Amino acid sequence: MADYQVNKTFKEINDRIRSGKAVVVTAEEMIGIVREKGRVAAAREVDVVTTGTFSPMCSSGAFINFGHSVPGIKASRVWLNGVPAYAGLAAVDIYIGATEPRVDDPLNKVYPGEFLYGGGHVIQDLVAGKDVVLTADAYGTHCYPNRHIEKKIRLEQLSFAQLCNPRNACQNYNCAVNLTDKTVYTYMGTLRPRLGNANYCTSGQLSPLFNDPYYMTIGVGTRIFLGGGEGYVACAGTQHDPDVPRTERGVPRKAAGTLMVMGDLKGMSPRWLVGVSILGYGCSMAVGIGVPIPILNEEIAFYTGVSDEDIVTQVVDYGKAYPKGKAGVLAEVTYAQLKSGSIKLEGRDVPTAPLSSYVRAREIAGELKAWIKSGRFLLGEPQKLLPS
Amino acid sequence: MYTKMLVLRFPRIITDKPIVCALSREFDLCFNILKAEILPGQEGIMVLELSGHKKNVNKGLRYLRSSGVKVKDVEQEIRRNGELCIQCGACTGICPTTALHINRETMEVIFDPKQCKGCALCVSVCPVRAMEIRFSKDKILGYRTP
Numbered sequence: 134m135a136d137y138q139v140n141k142t143f144k145e146i147n148d149r150i151r152s153g154k155a156v157v158v159t160a161e162e163m164i165g166i167v168r169e170k171g172r173v174a175a176a177r178e179v180d181v182v183t184t185g186t187f188s189p190m191c192s193s194g195a196f197i198n199f200g201h202s203v204p205g206i207k208a209s210r211v212w213l214n215g216v217p218a219y220a221g222l223a224a225v226d227i228y229i230g231a232t233e234p235r236v237d238d239p240l241n242k243v244y245p246g247e248f249l250y251g252g253g254h255v256i257q258d259l260v261a262g263k264d265v266v267l268t269a270d271a272y273g274t275h276c277y278p279n280r281h282i283e284k285k286i287r288l289e290q291l292s293f294a295q296l297c298n299p300r301n302a303c304q305n306y307n308c309a310v311n312l313t314d315k316t317v318y319t320y321m322g323t324l325r326p327r328l329g330n331a332n333y334c335t336s337g338q339l340s341p342l343f344n345d346p347y348y349m350t351i352g353v354g355t356r357i358f359l360g361g362g363e364g365y366v367a368c369a370g371t372q373h374d375p376d377v378p379r380t381e382r383g384v385p386r387k388a389a390g391t392l393m394v395m396g397d398l399k400g401m402s403p404r405w406l407v408g409v410s411i412l413g414y415g416c417s418m419a420v421g422i423g424v425p426i427p428i429l430n431e432e433i434a435f436y437t438g439v440s441d442e443d444i445v446t447q448v449v450d451y452g453k454a455y456p457k458g459k460a461g462v463l464a465e466v467t468y469a470q471l472k473s474g475s476i477k478l479e480g481r482d483v484p485t486a487p488l489s490s491y492v493r494a495r496e497i498a499g500e501l502k503a504w505i506k507s508g509r510f511l512l513g514e515p516q517k518l519l520p521s
Numbered sequence: 522m523y524t525k526m527l528v529l530r531f532p533r534i535i536t537d538k539p540i541v542c543a544l545s546r547e548f549d550l551c552f553n554i555l556k557a558e559i560l561p562g563q564e565g566i567m568v569l570e571l572s573g574h575k576k577n578v579n580k581g582l583r584y585l586r587s588s589g590v591k592v593k594d595v596e597q598e599i600r601r602n603g604e605l606c607i608q609c610g611a612c613t614g615i616c617p618t619t620a621l622h623i624n625r626e627t628m629e630v631i632f633d634p635k636q637c638k639g640c641a642l643c644v645s646v647c648p649v650r651a652m653e654i655r656f657s658k659d660k661i662l663g664y665r666t667p
Contacts, residue, residue, distance in 0.1 A: 187607070189648060247645055322611050323646045330614035407607055409648035419607060419648070474625060486614025488648075490607050491628035 137430035139176040143514040146180045146427050150511055155180040157505045159498040160339050160426075160437060167438025176434035181505055181512065184341040185358070185423040185497030188334055188489035189409045191320070192300035192371060193418045194230040195256050195398055198293040199267055199286055201225055206279035208269035212236060213255045213286075220269070224277055228297075229255055231408075231418035245318040245413025253418025254408030256296070259288045260360070261403035294398040296360055296406070300370035302422050304342035304390040305446055308333040308466060308476075310483065313452035318413020322488055324451055328478055331448060331485045336494035337441045337468035341424035342390045344437045346383040348375070350426050352515030357394065358423030358501045361405035363510070364396025366424075369519045380445060383436065386465065387447050390519060394422065405497075421493065423501040427512055441468035448478065523575040525582075526638050528598075530591040531565035540588050541569070548581040549573055555617070555640045568640055598639045598654055601632040605651035612643040612652065 149155040156179050158166065163182045167175045199211075201224070211220040211227050215235040218227040231253035240246050258265055264285040273280045288294055309321035310331045317324050322332040337343065345351050355366040370391030377389045405421030428434050447462045454461020466476050472491075475482045504510035531540070536559060544550045550573035557567040571578055585592050599620075608630050612621045620636035621643055623629065632652075643652040 188609070245645075249650070323615050325615060332611070332614055407649060410650065411648055412645050417648075419609075472625070472628065474623065484614065486612075487610040487623075487628075490609040492608040492630070495628075 135432065137432065138173050139431050139434075141180070141427070141429050143427060143429075143512055147511045149180055150505055151508055153506075153508055155505060157181045157183060157502045159495070159502055160184045160344050161495065161498065163434075163437045164338065164440045167434060172431040172435040172438065175438065176428050176431040179428050179434065182344060182426045182428060182437040183423055183498045183501040183505065184339055184344050184426065185421070185494040185501065186302055186336040186340050186489060187405070187421040187493035187497060188336070188419060189411065189417045190298065190301045190420040191232050191417045193296070193298035193420055194228055194252060195259075196293070196295045196297050197227050197229065197291060199225050199227065200290075200292060202279060202282050202284070204279045205277040206269055206271045206282050207274050207277040208271050208282075210270045212268045213252075213265050214250070214258065215266075216250070216252050216255050218252075231256065232415050234416055241413060247412065248410045248414070248416040251408065251410075251416025253406075253416055256398070256418060257403050257406050257408045259294065260398055260401045260406055262288060288399060295395055296364065296398050296401065297367070297393075297395045298420065299393050300372055300391045301394050301420055302341050302370075302392045302424070303335065303388055304340070304346070305385050305388050305444075306334045307387070307449040308446050308471060308485070309451040309455075310448055310463065310478065311452035312450045312454075315452075317452050318411075319451045320411060320414045321451055322486070323412055326452075328481060328483045331471070331476055331478070331483045332488055333446065333468075333471045333485060334488040336489050336491055337444050337472065338439055339491070339494045339498055341422065341426075342392070343384065343439055343444055345424075345426050345433070346379070346385065346436055346439075348390060348519035348521045349433055349436075350429065350515070350518075351392070351424060352518035354513045354516045355424065356511065356513030357396075357425070358421065358497055358504070359394055359396040359401070360398075360421055361402030362396055362400030364394050365513065366515070367393040367395045369393065373519065375519075375521045380443065382439065382443055384439065384444050386445055392422075392519075419490075421497050423497040425501060425505060425510075425512055441472055444468040446471075448476070522572055523578050524570060524572040525578060525594065527569050527571060528593045528639065529565075529567040529569055529585065530593070531567070532589055532591075533563045535589045536563060536565045538588070540585070540590060541567070543584065544571065544581045548577045548584065550577055550581050555638050568638065570638060599637050599641060599643065600634065600653055602651045602653055605649050606630070607649055607651075609648065612647050615642045615646050617642070
């Protein structure tokens with residue numbers, strides 16, 4: 134355990150939040166504070182740094198209990214507005230996943246497919262308070278004889294609807310380009326031929342895990358901004374991999390940590406859970422997440438001072454190399470370069486485009502800051518930190 | 522120099538005739554084809570930028586119409602639904618005219634209709650379908666209405 138000049142506990146910070154004395158800044162504001170005052174003074178001054186990210190996040194979905202009908206049904210196949218939900222859980226428990234397209238979607242038969250409605254759109258419709266048509270088929274049992282039901286469900290009438298996203302808030306992600314002569318349609322967006330554009334997908338200096346690169350404060354039970362409401366970190370997300378090459382200040386050079394998050398859908402908003410259609414790829418959901426980082430010591434203060442100049446990622450060819458499972462790394466670039474609007478690749482200026490909304494990420498960090506300052510949002514002390 | 526952005530619709534019976542090249546040869550006009558496709562019903566659709574002397578542009582338009590081409594101005598045809606837009610920026614990677622671009626200070630996604638040439642690439646690339654074609658898409662570009 135390192136010796137620190139500043140030592141704060143979650144309890145002390147929560148006491149300050151309760152009494153309205155906590156100093157809360159956004160990750161953007163923290164950059165200047167650490168640069169100007171140094172990490173120790175910054176750690177003394179600031180109690181909490183708020184982060185934010187708003188981006189399409191596959192591996193999202195919701196558990197729903199849709200209630201028993203009369204006579205009862207043991208649903209074996211379920212659709213919400215025509216989108217299949219997983220029903221192999223219990224009689225009336227389902228999981229609706231964000232990337233599931235509507236059962237009659239033409240998919241990529243007319244290429245590139247549009248994927249206009251899927252599980253993410255169902256979840257957005259639910260949080261918007263709209264009616265969603267539920268259809269269920271069953272084989273019928275002695276105790277649950279019903280073989281088919283169709284009914285409208287609405288979020289407020291459901292006894293249980295929990296957003297549960299197995300992999301969100303990726304710590305870093307590739308920047309995608311296309312070296313071939315044809316446009317390709319990928320989960321990283323539409324990539325024009327011959328290095329026509331370079332797409333990237335995190336909020337950089339505002340992104341939660343870039344501000345706590347070794348997960349010193351984030352773990353099971355961390356309370357977060359999720360989908361406009363309150364949520365929690367359930368555990369490390371799928372594909373969480375802390376053992377990747379890192380820069381001197383701990384920034385992973387490629388995809389590393391992830392979060393599995395959960396929260397009650399009833400407190401969430403259609404502004405922060407948005408169904409998305411990715412041309413030629415599929416449907417998904419944009420999720421708004423903000424993680425508060427308690428400044429327990431000067432090391433954490435230093436990490437939260439990270440800026441886009443310090444964050445790097447790999448430029449990967451999604452035209453040929455990536456689909457074939459090859460590395461295809463063309464260059465390493467900083468987020469400052471990506472956010473300037475163009476990067477230099479093979480002697481050319483390639484325009485960059487984000488898939489993650491920086492404007493909305495900033496809004497989340499600001500909103501979370503306001504929640505904490507008002508005293509209505511306390512920090513959740515993790516029961517177990519993420520593997521690092 | 523006078524420039525017009527146009528959507529041209531070529532009825533089936535004239536899709537096999539060389540028409541656009543005459544704009545250059547007969548009327549001294551410069552054209553730039555931003556998009557051209559033949560729909561399943563064999564009707565042709567083209568998004569075209571036409572420039573030259575105003576007098577010649579008008580003559581060229583008269584020629585197109587007399588050849589059976591239906592001509593429509595595309596200015597202001599694409600618009601952004603601000604309520605749907607999530608300010609991500611995915612559209613800025615494919616917009617050929619930088620009508621969709623990012624203010625680098627605020628990272629806000631800007632749409633400048635004046636620079637838009639109506640190619641409609643953004644319409645299906647936008648993950649939340651916030652870019653809309655003002656008139657019935659089926660009538661103008663043959664896109665399905667989301």
